[in-house]
Amino acid sequence: MTKLILGRLAEALAALLLMSLVIFILSRVTGDPVALLLGDGATAEDRDQLIAQLQLDRPLWRxxxxxxxxxxxxxxxxxxxxGRRDxxxxxxDRLPASLSLAGVALGFTLVLGIVMGVLAAITRGGAVDVILRMVALLGQSVPAFWLGIVLIYVVSVNWGLLPTSGYGTAAHYVLPALTLGIFTLAAVLRLVRASMLDALASEYVKLARIxxxxxxxxxxxHALSNSLIPVVTFMGAFFATMITGAVVVETVFAWPGIGRLAYESIVSRDFPVIxxxxxxxxxxxxxxNFCVDMLYLAIDPRMRDRG
Known part of the structure; x- marks a missing residue:
């Protein structure tokens, strides 16, 4: 068990190191930040000073x-x-807003996705199953930015039910969390449905019915408890979808999280913040993903044996 945990930690550190190199290189080849940050009236001395400040006069490897x-x-x-802020x-400062939004979105998508997946499986071939599969298809097809704009226009502007933007109350979470979680909801629904169909056709379920x-x-x-293992396996990927998708969603809803901060930093080519x-x-x-791996090892003894 200890060997497995150390192996996962080594993989995590290697991935983090590789990503640091990738983002460092990409942020340097997208353009000249000095030309963007300095105005037209800047002198050569101002340019040299900013280059020295950003250490752009040194070799890339250094x-x-x-x-x-x-x-x-x-x-x-x-x-x-x-303004030279760390x-x-x-x-x-922006991270709690993003994590809270991702947590709310992931929570409701897991609950609804599991319930809808079970309903689709036990009504296989029926009207409910067809409707829920259509919902899953639409959820994985609709672009997040378009859905967010439509929800703002319909729910906030026309109906006046929820705020269009901002952060601080439960009402502010509804539209961003729905927009952010719709893709994951569809994925969980389809995953649970497929797992439930396999479980319902298994011998241990037949024995339980007998x-x-x-x-x-x-x-x-019997069926659902075993069907949730694939969901647990992909929870790390679902969480990553929430965080990375927050760049678009937070920009649409003016949510003060790291996704919006990333967009603002890219526009201004603020390398340190990017x-x-x-x-x-x-x-x-x-x-x-590390936490999911540990949870998976805990709930499935076969994985501990395989390493």
């Missing part, structure tokens, strides 16, 4: 090693576009 060494100590640099502090157990007990205790946002998102994704 810039990366310097960035990596500082990052290990918690120093991700200072934001150029936010980049990590800026990201951490024993005369109530149908509710057969479905909930790197910090992506690394924090990557760390959240890796941590979520």
């Amino acid at each position: 810039q990366y090693l310097s960035f990596l060494g500082n990052a290990v100590s918690g120093d991700f640099g200072q934001s150029v576009a936010a 980049a990590l502090e800026l990201v951490l 024993k005369g157990l109530p149908e509710a007990t057969v479905i909930l205790k 790197q910090t946002v992506v690394l924090v998102i990557t760390a959240c994704f890796i941590l979520a």
Whole structure:
């Protein structure tokens, strides 16, 4: 068990290191930040000063090693576009808003997705199954930005039921969480339906029915408990979908999270903040997958034996 945990930790650190290199290189080849940050009236001295400030006059490999060494100590640099504010502090201030939105979206998608998946499986071929499969298809086809705009126009502007943007109350979570979670809801629905159909056709479910157990007990205790293992396996991916999808959703709803911060930093080519946002998102994704791996090892003894 200890060997497995250490192996997962080593994989997580390697992935984080690789992502830091990728985002560092990509952020440097997308354009000249000096030309963007300095106005037309800037002098050559101003340009040289900003280049020295951003350490852009050093070779790329030295810039990366310097960035990596500082990052290990918690120093991700200072934001150029936010008045020299510490980049990590800026990201951490926005992180709770993103995590709370992702948590709400993931919570309701898991609950609804599991319930709808079970209903689709036990009514296979019926009207309910067809309707729920259509819902899943639409959920995985509709672009998040379009859905968000439509919800704002219909629910907020026309009906006046919910706020169009902002953060702070339960009402502010409804539209962003629905927009963010619709894709994952469809994925959970289809995954649970497929797993339930396999479970309902298995021998242990047939045996439970032969024993005369109530149908509710057969479905909930025997079939559903085994059908949730694939859902647990993909929970890390679902969480990552919430975090990465937040860039679009937070921009549409003016949500003060790291997704919107990432968009603002990309527009202003604020390299320190861009790197910090992506690394924090990557760390959240890796941590979520690590926790899922540990949970999977705990609930499925066969995985411990396989390593």
